C-alpha cells in the first residue's frame with residue numbers, strides 16, 4: 743500500500759507538503775486522497791480527530807497530522823536534498839522563518855479571509871485586522887534571514903513553508919487594498935527571487951486552479 747496524503751491544494755499547509763515532495767523529487771510518493779466526507783465531517787475526523795488537513799497515512803495505516811511534522815518525516819525518509827541546513831546559524835534562520843510563518847503570519851490571515859467572505863465594509867474592524875496582519879509581517883521581516891533559492895535548487899523548509907502562505911499574503915493585500923511588501927525589503931526580495939523559479943510558479947498556478955474550482959463549486 744502506498745502512503746496517502748489527505749487534503750487539497752487550497753490549503754497552504756497541504757501545499758507545503760507537496761512542495762517538499764517536489765523538492766525531494768518524489769511527487770509520486772503519496773496518493774493524493776482528498777478529504778473523505780469533507781472538512782468537519784465525522785468521516786474525516788475518524789481519520790484525523792484534530793479535523794485539519796493535511797494528514798499523512800503511512801503504509802501501515804498510522805496517521806501523521808501537522809504539516810511541519812509530515813515535512814520533517816519526509817526529510818528523514820528522503821534525505822536528499824536536505825530541507826534544513828547543517829550549519830547551526832543557518833538552521834536557526836530556517837526554523838525561525840517557519841515558526842513565525844505558522845505562529846503569527848498564517849493566523850493573522852484568518853480575519854482577512856473572514857472579511858473577504860463576509861464582505862466587511864471599510865472601517866475599524868477591517869483596519870484592525872489589516873494592522874494585526876501588518877504586525878505579523880513585520881515580525882517576519884525583522885527576523886527574515888533566509889535568501890531566496892536559486893531557481894529550483896537549494897530550497898529549504900522555510901521556502902516550502904512560506905511560499906504557499908505568501909500566495910494568500912499577496913492575494914489578501916490586493917483584495918483589501920494594501921501592499922504587504924511595501925517597506926519590507928527582506929520579504930520582498932525573498933518573494934521576488936523565489937517567484938523566478940519554475941517550482942514557485944507551478945505551485946501558485948496549482949493553488950490558483952484549486953481556488954477557481956472551489957469558487958465555481960460554491961457558485
Ligand SMILES: N[C@@H](CCC(=O)N[C@@H](CS)C(=O)NCC(=O)O)C(=O)O
Nearest residue numbers: 753754755793794795796808809810
Ligand atoms: N497546524 C496545522 C494547520 C492546518 C490547518 O489549519 N488546516 C486548515 C486548512 S488550511 C484546516 O484543516 N481547517 C479546517 C478546520 O479548522 O476545521 C498544520 O500545519 O497542518
